[in-house]
Amino acid sequence: MSDFIRSWIRNDRQERLYTKASVIAEEARSHVIKTDQNAEFSNETLKVMKLEKYPSLSLPVQFGGESLSLYEFLLLQEKIAEGDGAAALSIGWHLGIMMELSDEKSWKKHHFERLAKEVAENQAVVNRAATEPATGSPTRGGIPETTAVRQEDTYIVNGRKTFTSMADHLDYYIVSAYVEDLDDIGWFLIDRHQPGIRVEKTWDTLGMRGTESDDLVLDHVELSTDDLVEVKTKGRPSPKGWLLHIPACYLGIALAARNDAVKFAKSFQPNSLDTTISEVGHIQDKIGEMEWKLMQAHSFMYSTARRWDEEPEQRENMGPELAAVKLAVTNTAAEVVDLAMRIAGGRGLSKDQPFEKYYRDVRAGLHNPPMDDAVIRMLAGKALQA
Structure with a gap:
């Protein structure tokens, strides 16, 4: 039987990376019945991803990654999806975000280095939490109902995010909110152990159940002003x-x-x-x-x-x-x-x-x-x- 994905491998490096994805794909495939039934992401699959150092692959080499190209990224993601689409889509958000932050340099240097260090050394996993019940997809331009109110050197964040893939397995969340003092949309980097953070088990969908895309609830989460890592820029967004x-x-x-x-x-x-x-x-x-x-x-x-x-x-x-x-x-x-x-x-x-x-x-x-x-x-x- 022909292997469509392997036919697109072009060199030894891609073969080595593809082997990592193949190991993850096999592990993910072995859990699909349970993850689909229970609408949960597999802890065992995540462990294998971290053992293979998959979360850090899209980081630049100087930050402990492999400087994954887009072509390579797609090869690996497609292979994992052959094992389980839900596992691939979930981890794909993380690798894509790290690729975006590396390429676009939209964060201050110390903000990016803080997160990159966690990813490289601990294989920490992150995802953006942007979608909300009232606004729908953020690509449609809705203003977040999640709010960030400044109190001296802190921000108090309140809100609810939906479609938060791997919500209960993430190490960090990048959360969008309307920042009142800036009259703009901002993004906060939040440690999963921050007080006021909880995950509500709401994911009960027809498909992609294994992404475990539950609701992320922020209840008076107190953050440093330095946790505000990004402010929405005006004008046309760059292609991603x-x-x-x-x-x-x-x-x-x-x-x-x-x-x-x-x-x-x-x-x-x-x-x-x-x-x-x-x-x-x-x-x-x-x-x-x-x-x-x-x-x-x-x-x-x-x-x-x-x-x-x-x-x-x-x-x-x-x-x-x-x-x-x-x-x-x-x-x-x-x-x-x-x-x-x-x-x-x-x-x-x-x-x-x-x-x-x-x-x-x-x-x-x-x-x-x-x-x-x-x-x-x-x-x-x-x-x-x-």
Whole structure:
């Protein structure tokens, strides 16, 4: 059986990094039944991630990392998602954030070095907490209802954040809030042990249950003014290549579904046939359709990642291209999983088979940013302005 991901490995370094992701993928795969049932992130998988020093890979070499390129990041994330999409998406936020902070240098030096030291030495894991019940996705521009009120040299933060992936397993949170004295949106770096922080178990979704994206509640959390690490800048935001970890994740889920569908077709023989269903014409058609869809998606995603890495001077102009990759790849991933389900037939709906989980998980990609409607409008605007 062909290995779509391995075919994109280009050198010994990528092979070494890919081996780390393969170890994590196998560990994550061994826990998917439990994590899906209980809507929890696996402690065992996180331990393996830290043993492999995965959280520090996207840090610059001088800060104890591997200076992971975007291309490499996607290779590793897709491989982990082949084992479990929820595990990949969850840790992908952390690696992407560290990549963003390293590249964009949007924090003061001492703020970044403080967090980087924790990640490099202790494999600390961090995520942004931005989404709220009233505002929905922060990409839509809503003002946080979480507030930060200054009292001399401290800020008192109150609010609730939803969709906080790995909420109970994170070492630090980067929390958005409306900062009253600045009349602006700010971001605070908060240690998980800070008094007033708690996680409420609210995650009960159809798919991606293993991300354990519970609510983060901040109840009169007292922070130093130095914990305010970022203030929202005006103007158009820079394109963020690291967000391609989202389509990479869903492509990994689709690849796992394809692999299992092919195995199923080669092993299942109903008593009405003299061969396995792999010899049936319409089954072969579906397998062939999965193949070309996966080829297209991989080519588009990885060629875009290479351009991001090799042409940094073009990054400011790559926003529409990055968004198009997300739209194309996540929708293709859903189509591939649907084909896998059709190959498995009614058996694919059974909890004894992996297909129904792939089907539920891959749907979540349509709701990760950027949303399809926003991407289509962006591309239309670009064409009309040309």
